[in-house]
Structure formats: C-alpha cells, structure tokens
Amino acid sequence: MRRLISLVILVLLPAAFPVARQRVHADLILTGGTVVTMDAERRILAPGAVAIRGATIAAVGPADAVTAAWEADSVIDTSGQVVLPGLINTHGHAPMVLYRGLADDLALMEWLERYIFPAEAKTVSPAMVRTGTRLAALEMIRTGTTTFVDMYYFEEEVARAAREAGLRGVLGQTVIRFPVPDAPTPAAALERARRFLEAFAGDPLVTPAVAPHAAYTLDRDALVASRDLAAKHGAPLLIHLSETEDEVRMVREQTGQRPVAYLEALGLLGPRLLAAHAVWLDADEIALLRRHGVGVSHNPESNMKLASGVAPVPAMIEAGVAVGLGTDGAASNNDLDMFEAMRQAALLHKVHTRDPRVVPARTALAMATIDGARALGMADRIGSIEPGKLADLIVVDMTRPGQTPLYDPVSHLVYTTRGTDVRMTIVNGRVLMRDRQVLSLDETQVLREAREMASRVRAAVAAR
C-alpha cells in the first residue's frame, strides 16, 4: 500500500500538543481512519485523526498523537473509512436538479428550445429556486460536496437555502442579455447582483458573486459593468467560457477576437475570474489564463453528454492553471456527484490523449479538493485538511465489496468510490450528515416539495 505514514505532527495552534497529560478541548475528533490530507506534501495518515474546534481544524496527525493531546465530547471512530477534505464543485446551477432527466440525448438546440427554455420560462421563481436548491443541497451533502459554485436566477434564494442546509457556496447572480425570470434586462440583473453582494457581504458560508453568463450572451458594456461591480465589492466573477465551438465562432464574428483575448481586452481576466468549461482553447489562450491567474472549472460529464468537446486539461495543468472540477447543472450530467466527476476526469483524458498516465487519480482528487480551492482563490481556507483551515471535511466508507481489497485509498477514491459511500459531511465545523442521516434538512419534506414542483415542470413542457 502506498500509504505515506507521516512521522511528524504538524499543528499551527501553539497549545496543540502540551507536554503534560492535560489535553486540550476540541468539539469533535475523528480518529482511527485514513486521513487523506491533500496538504502540500499530500500526507496520508493511517491511522490518522483530526480535531475540530468551532469552525476550524485544530489539529491533524497520527491518531495516537492527536488523541494524546486533544479530547472532545464527541470522538468518532472512522476505522475502515477515509477522512477527506470536503469536495468542491466549481460549477453548477443547483435549482436545475428539478430538470434532471427531463430530456436527454437530443441535439443541443432541440434540447434547449423544446425542453429547458420552456421549462425555465414557465417554472423559474423564488419558490422553484428554493425548492431546487434544497434538493441539490441534499444530494450534495449526501455525496460529499461541501462547497459549491452556482450561477442561476434569484440567487438570493440559492444563498438562503445553502445557509439553511449548512453548505458553503460561491453564488453568482446571473447577468444575461435576454429577459429572464428575475430580470428583464442586464441592467436590472446588475442591480439585483449589487443588492445580492450587499446582502450577503461577510457571510460565513456564502460568498456572493457576479455571474455574467458568457461572452456571447452579453454585450461589451454589460461585461464591463459586471467586471466593475465585482471589483468594487471584491467579489468573484463567474462566467461560461469557450464551452462549445459555436460559442468561439460567435464571439469571433461579434468581436473579431477569440473569447479569451476578448475578455482580456475588456479587463475581465484576473484571479477573481472563474471560467467554466474552457473546452475550446488554443495554446495562447491557456497562457493568457495562466498569466492572469484565472481559475478554470472542468466539467467532464456535461461536456461529454452535450458533446461539447474535450477540454485541454492536461495542457492547462501543465501550464500551471488552477483547474477545479464541476458537475454543471443536473440537466446535463445528470447528477451532482463529484466522485463521478473525478472518475470521469481521470478516464476521459486518458482515452482522449491515448496516454494512460494522464490525469492520474491523485490529480483528479486534487482537482476536486485543493485545486478547486485554488481556482476559487480560497486555498488558504478550504481544500485540504490542515490546522487553521475551515473544518470542511467528509468521511467516506471503504468497505463495500466493490472497494475490496484496498491497496491505495487515492485510487479507490477516484476509481471505485461513489458519492453514496460518503457517511459523514462536515462544513464549517457543523455536522450536516452523520451515518448517512442528513441533519440540516428534512429529507422527506425536501423530496416531497421537489416532486410537487416537478409536476409543474412536466406540465410546462407538455404545454409548450
């Protein structure tokens, strides 16, 4: 087994390992399992332990050392399980879980025009966004996502539902050229975005963001205004970028430039920008993204299902671009399971490049954790299990027949683990799921409300 048994105990808190027998108090200790830290040394502690105090990771180390130095009212045995940083889903549209499986396997325009657009026009509302986000939150908590990035309408409802569920979110109010359910014009959407940024400023879980939809669905002025609004508030900018070949063609026709150069000319490129998809990039564009510190969200399942293309992930990583993983909305995936996204990232690029060494398991796992945090500019707070970081972590079972035997936990996390193997989900020190029981949401009620909303979606599509 390739486990790295670390001999050193790293702690940032000075009182972490007092000399005497008196142990320091933590709120929660997870001990006995394999801790996959995703720290800079990629330490794997087996058996390892993590002590949590308040919203923060207080100590990480070999199980014996941590339990000798720390005590807590709640000590959880994680034997046979892996303790992992919570997964970071860097791109999606949470409420679209309500359109999951509504229509598949169609040409893109037919899918959009016959199903998704009519459904959105007739059913997107604050109530729909609330119901959909609760359902999405349930699925994310159950499958080990602790931070999600979102671009949708009525984003304040997404934010409230995320807060209620206990999930961390980087949540962007959409700005788009067309009239949409929450704004008749880009100007109105920008005003909504401004109010949203103000309302959630400083929230411990929600990072409010501005989400200009894409270079081809906004004019120059709206893109620049989005940039300025985000800059004024120090907020992230979320955008779809070069998802399809058609998009690149349209931007060239409209602006004479390829999308990345166009966004650079408008001053949108920078560490604040998170670009979703980034499928159709040439080498110059990859270099531009790197130079400006733009983060990328790779969405392999959506890109496959919609036949968008294969993003140049190995080249982006090689160039030093921070590449995270996303699921995209459940209408084009059809789930929010980041374990599937990891597996797909590992498999897709191997066959595409004809090189089985490409995107190894350790890279796919990094994309779903620390590299996702880097893409978001949040690597100082989330993405790895290190003292002083926020206590966002998950406990994953490793004992199913399909995970047996276990030679290498990193291999299993990517190649054989399902989201349904997650047993425990903790965000900001709060236990959102324990023994597969979600504690922060009423699952029965969420599912019932989602099914009721689905009957309206069905009617909307039938009546189109």
Add this chain to the structure above:
Amino acid sequence: MRRLISLVILVLLPAAFPVARQRVHADLILTGGTVVTMDAERRILAPGAVAIRGATIAAVGPADAVTAAWEADSVIDTSGQVVLPGLINTHGHAPMVLYRGLADDLALMEWLERYIFPAEAKTVSPAMVRTGTRLAALEMIRTGTTTFVDMYYFEEEVARAAREAGLRGVLGQTVIRFPVPDAPTPAAALERARRFLEAFAGDPLVTPAVAPHAAYTLDRDALVASRDLAAKHGAPLLIHLSETEDEVRMVREQTGQRPVAYLEALGLLGPRLLAAHAVWLDADEIALLRRHGVGVSHNPESNMKLASGVAPVPAMIEAGVAVGLGTDGAASNNDLDMFEAMRQAALLHKVHTRDPRVVPARTALAMATIDGARALGMADRIGSIEPGKLADLIVVDMTRPGQTPLYDPVSHLVYTTRGTDVRMTIVNGRVLMRDRQVLSLDETQVLREAREMASRVRAAVAAR
C-alpha cells in the same frame, strides 16, 4: 413522463389469465413498481407486475391484471422501484478483483510487467480464483449483474463459485501461448478446456466456453484447435479482438492480415464467437463481424483507463452487429458495476462523435440487457422480461435525492443510477439478494478471505 402504459397483456402460458376468480399459483410476484421489460416493443409498465414460477417468468403485465390472475406465497411490493432484466456483463476476468487498484495510471507495459504479470505469476491458484470469484460475485449480485462472461485460469473454480453464488455465467477456459498458472502450453490449456466443457455440459447456470486469448497471443494451430473444440461441444468461443492499435500492428506483421480478416480465414468468425473490445476496426471489419453474426463486447471504462481507444460502437450498431457491454477485469476499470458501464457508453460516444444524440439512454440500457443477450446468442432465454424467459431480474430503487425528480426511468437508469441502488437480484428464479442483503454468499467471510488473499498479492508485487 415518457412511460408507455401498455394496454395489452402478453402472456405465453395458456393458463395465465383464467376467466374465473381462481388464481394460478406462482412462486414469487413483484408488483407495484415500474417494469422496464426491454421486450421488442420496449414496453414500460407502470405500475407493472412480474410473476415467477420456478426458474421462469410466468407472466408480465399491468399490476392489476397480473395480480388478478396470479397468486403467490411471496408477493413483493416494488413501488418506487424499477424492475429490470438482470444486467449482462459480456466481458471480464472475475478473479482479477483481487488486483483492483493495485496499480493505475501507468503506461501499459509498465503496468503489466511491474504489477499484473508478477501478481498473476505468484498468486493465481485454484484458491485465488475461488476467492476472487466469490468477491466478484458479491459485487455483481450487489450491482445487478445476473449473467457474466469470463475468461481466466482454473475456470472450473470460477464455475463452481458462480454456481454457489447463484449467478449465470458464460465461462471460458483461457488458451494462450505462454506458460500460465494452470497450463504450461496451449495444448495443455486445450485439454483443460475439453475437460471443463465436459464437466459443466448441461449445467443450468454455467455455459462452459473456450477462450483463446487473442489473435496475437496464439499461433494459427491453437486458434484452429480452439475453434474445433468449441464447435465439437457447441460451446461459445471468447476472444479479445483488436483492443489496441499495437495488437492490430502485431497481427498484421505476423499474418499479413488485419485481425478480423485473419480470424475469418481461420474459420473463427461465427455466431458462436464473442469478441471483446473491438476498438480498432475498419468498415470492412465491421461488415465481416455483421455478416458472420459475431457478437461484440464493448468495454468503455477499460478502454478509457488503459487509453486503448474508442470502439466504433455507433457504426457497429448501425451495421446491425449485436453489441453488449462489459466491465473488463477490475484491474482496469476498477469495478464490475454495469450501471457505470452503461453511463460511460452513453457519454463517451457522444463526445467522441461530437453528437449528443449518439448512444441514447435506451441504447445503453439495451446493450446491458437484451443486446448483451443477443451478443451471447442467448436472447431467447435472457435479456428481457417476457413470459417463458428465465427469471433473471433485478429491482432498482429510484427514490434517492440524486434520482429525484423522476421524469423518465430509462434516463435515470443510465444517467443517475448506481449499482448500489439495486435492492434485489434474482437469477433463475432464485433470490440472491433481498433488501440489499446477499443471501447466497456469506459476505463477511468472502470479504475476509479476499483481504487475506490481498496481502499475498501485496507481497508478490513488493518482491518482484
């Protein structure tokens, strides 16, 4: 929802729906769920019911009609669940679950020479094959596979373990040029195969087969001898075919022909032959496979992980070739979950052809069921839920948050369902798993023995 509510009740048994109130006795009735029959009309009955008598499906129809005409001691409510034909895994090496995750992400020759070959040379034995097949059977029963095709060594141990577990198998004794753990020469392997065919002739679960490894790993005489042995016993022939570009090059160098033409010249092509992988085929080769009625096993995950290439599945299906799905061995997948194979087949070919309409969910589901049966020449007995066919079926839960809402069960089966959603597995009328409890194997013991065997594998690789 696209459910097709059938108005007709199809039964083959004359006494199926007697006029009077007296109901016919069955052993087991599953009622109240959505029955996805995969019959020629692809009927979906919601709510539907299936009556099982002995090893056979006695009746299928709308729930009311079946329960009015049939009674049974055991009547199981499948509300909220889908009843589906058992999945057919058309290619694998069951005992290799013991090498699951032993090494990944390496160049093919390094992976084989540093890990797989040393592990096989030092650990393959009757006990290892037995232990590995039990573990594989546990995983297959848990994830809804009811029939598996296998090519390995000591295949009689695979056969006994399959019989013990209650799984249906088309099991091939490997014939290969090199000395292997169960045979020093191809001639010895052929003799083993002959004894194996005789020992399991007429078995209700095991169809013994001859498995010449590949065109490039056997000489002409051994391929012809394999063909003759299979023909003499009316047994299937299982072979790896055109998995890698290197394989095609080697066969051309050795024989002057591409692999398919070479096998045709040797008389191996025919309905008895099941060709695994079939990645590197040109249009003429596809036509040859079709003309001779050769079945194909498509293994998308293995082909992706090993970077072998993308099989021309849409073209094969278009040409009329029967294409089933397989997982390949767990060393190159890394699981035996046919739901993942379905999802991968649906996603991979979309992005590869840049057409989102390719391999729709209904096609992926057919590949895992009725088309797999066609590829095996067993479509008269398995692969769909129809009266008179063998009672191989599974019950799949559809109520997880990640499967909510439910517009179309076929979409969900392919795009959101995991093997872990299978609740019940029935083979030949025998319930192998109920409420996720495997009844035919002692799970604790199987897992313990597998972990013990894994420590030998670890030692073998460490000592290489």
